[in-house]
Amino acid sequence: MIHRILIVCVGNICRSPMAEVVLRHHLGGEDSDVVVESAGLAALVGNPIDPLAEMVLASHGHTGKDHVARQVTEAMISKADLVLAMQRRHLGAIHAIAPQARGKSYLVGKWEGDSEIPDPYGKTRPVFEDAFGQLDRMLHAWRMHL
Template sequence: MIHRILIVCVGNICRSPMAEVVLRKHLGGGDEVVVESAGLAALVGNPIDPIAERVLADHGLTAQGHAARQVTEAMISQADLVLAMQRRHVGAIHAIAPQARGKTFLVGKWEGDDEVPDPYGKTVPVFEDAYRRIDRMLYAWRMHL
């Protein structure tokens, strides 16, 4: 059984915090699974991007209180499942923690290994597209957890 899921992007202020909140929603908010996020080049301590928070709020969700964290080998090792937004993130995760090869996948694994492009610095519609992709992809994951 999967008990700890780590979601990784670059800065840990847009995609991964949105995905963390969305996956918790899809899992029903129970205590049996811990969902966390971190970044490969995290803007440590920063809150979620204001546009990402606005998009979450438009869908009745929030990541208020989020503080960006730098991914570590220990975080990866402790996770039962590691989800990355893009292929290059999977490679970077494997470089940090080679033992994570069998448990690291794209968030879009069940959607043809699709990726979620980085919306950072872009417009609301780009963030909304990222949210829709994340929501759809994580709903598909829910069926496999």
Template structure:
């Protein structure tokens, strides 16, 4: 059993069946706990739009809490630069992601992560199929905002990236309440 928070209102958490979320200092554990969330991996396809945006938003929100946030893509071209629209949307909010370079997801990244956040259900399925050992710690980024899937903005206008940023920000806020 794990605790959930309603994505719509601020009602108290309730117990539901499903995978147990790892404990973290924010959930009643000490920072030394073996189950504390100390490393988060954010995953999308190319690691140039969605996952870097979420990585940098989570980094900002968790700054000073001893949590490392990284990102990767299931089909990333190693070393690719962040999408210019994603970079611009982050920069407009004072977040410098200019040094981001894409990384392709591998087992060692998943092994090192305490929590893996993905953008869409097919990403969950990919990890369950290819990396089954990470299944229990892998969730949708939008889990706490109505199981929302973050749509891929690649090739779309900047406005789409702005909408994505707002969704990422809402989802990150909810996750940070739990960790």
């Protein structure tokens, strides 16, 4: 049984916080017995969610306004039952931090041919919208496998 999911990207201000909010929604919101968290490999520690990421979430009826970026740690990875990453290189970094995570870490796009989600940081709103759409679709697929 999956009780704790950790979602990882680089800065923990765009993709992973959007994914955290979206997956929590797909799992039934705050009433879910699954804890969904996010962190970054090179986190902009203490920063809020990127304004464009929040704008896109809000346009879909969600919010990440309480998000605070944090650095991923070996302890976070170990505590998670499932670790989801945006890109293959993120999986490599996760495995370097916590080699024992190999059997429980996957790409968010696993169910779509191991698709990667490019970083929208510093790009335009349409790029953030595209990232949100991919995350929504891919995380819905994960929900069906949990």
